[in-house]
Every structure is written in structure tokens, then in C-alpha cells.
Amino acid sequence: MNIEQLCRTVKERWSEIKNKRKAIWYLIYQFELLAWKKQKLKLGAIVFEIKEVKFDNTVLWEDIEIRFIRQDTTEDDYRKLENILKRLGWQWDAKNIIALSTVIIGFISYFIAYLRLMYYKYLPTLAFRADHFDFVIKFGFESTLTPYATESVAPLFRLNYWMVDVLTDFCVYFNIIF
Numbered sequence: 642m643n644i645e646q647l648c649r650t651v652k653e654r655w656s657e658i659k660n661k662r663k664a665i666w667y668l669i670y671q672f673e674l675l676a677w678k679k680q681k682l683k684l685g686a687i688v689f690e691i692k693e694v695k696f697d698n699t700v701l702w703e704d705i706e707i708r709f710i711r712q713d714t715t716e717d718d719y720r721k722l723e724n725i726l727k728r729l730g731w732q733w734d735a736k737n738i739i740a741l742s743t744v745i746i747g748f749i750s751y752f753i754a755y756l757r758l759m760y761y762k763y764l765p766t767l768a769f770r771a772d773h774f775d776f777v778i779k780f781g782f783e784s785t786l787t788p789y790a791t792e793s794v795a796p797l798f799r800l801n802y803w804m805v806d807v808l809t810d811f812c813v814y815f816n817i818i819f
Contacts, residue, residue: 644671779809
């Protein structure tokens with residue numbers, strides 16, 4: 642509602658208002674709300690912070706970050722990785738690095754085990770393929786590719802067997818046919 646219109650309406654109908662105290666409190670509330678909205682719209686001064694990434698007192702990388710002075714950035718500051726590490730008491734020493742690497746290796750192991758479980762659960766025909774299918778694949782390639790070697794291409798005869806082995810291994814390891 643427009644604040645000017647509200648004030649004009651209250652002024653014109655002041656005699657008709659039953660609870661004048663509530664009307665005054667509502668006007669005060671609307672003015673405070675308007676002041677709060679105006680304050681929030683002001684950006685204020687802009688500050689540029691230069692973040693440096695150092696290794697052995699050598700600057701590897703510099704990054705510029707914009708911060709607005711008048712805006713509440715406590716939630717943004719709370720979410721920054723640097724502040725999270727400060728709250729945890731993180732230091733780059735051997736004990737913490739070993740603990741971090743242990744957690745990362747455990748997470749990766751868990752993720753790989755989960756993927757393997759999903760593979761066995763949702764693709765059992767590929768995961769539990771019988772070994773005699775490998776023989777069927779090799780026999781199929783041998784019977785179609787190797788008997789057609791003639792005298793003119795005799796040196797390439799070994800190439801046909803090599804191609805049979807390569808195609809067989811490809812189909813077996815990547816489950817192309819079965």
C-alpha cells in the first residue's frame with residue numbers, strides 16, 4: 642500500500658476509526674518497514690579485498706573479491722571455506738592431512754562400492770555373464786574372419802587372427818555382445 646495514501650485515509654477518516662491506538666501502531670509499523678526497505682536498498686561503499694594464495698611465501702595467485710559494507714554478509718562469511726576451517730581448528734600439519742586423506746579415501750571407497758552394488762543390482766546379466774560366452778564370441782569371429790585368407794594375402798593371414806583376438810577381447814571386456 643502507498644504510505645501517502647494510507648496517511649491521507651487515516652487523516653480523513655480519523656473520526657470513524659474505532660481503535661485509534663491500533664491505527665497509530667499500524668502507521669508506525671508501515672514507516673519502519675519503509676525505512677528498513679530504503680536502508681536495504683542502499684549499497685553503501687564497496688570494498689575490494691585481495692585474496693592471495695601463497696606457497697612458501699610465494700604468491701601463486703591473487704583473487705579480488707567485492708564486499709558491500711552496509712549489507713549483512715554474516716551468512717556469506719559463515720559459509721566461506723576459510724572460516725569453516727578456522728572453526729574446526731584446521732592446520733596444515735601432518736596429523737590433519739592424514740585425517741583428511743583417510744576421510745577422502747574412505748569416501749571414494751564407499752562410492753566405488755556403492756556403484757558396484759548398483760551395477761550388480763540393476764545390470765545382473767552383464768555382471769554375472771557365464772564364461773562359455775567368451776568362447777562363443779571367439780569362435781564366431783574365427784569362423785567369419787579367418788577362413789577367407791587366399792594365397793595373395795597370405796602375409797595378412799596372421800593379421801586376421803590378431804584382429805579376432807582384439808575383437809574378442811573388446812567384446813569380452815566391455816560386454817558388447819552379451
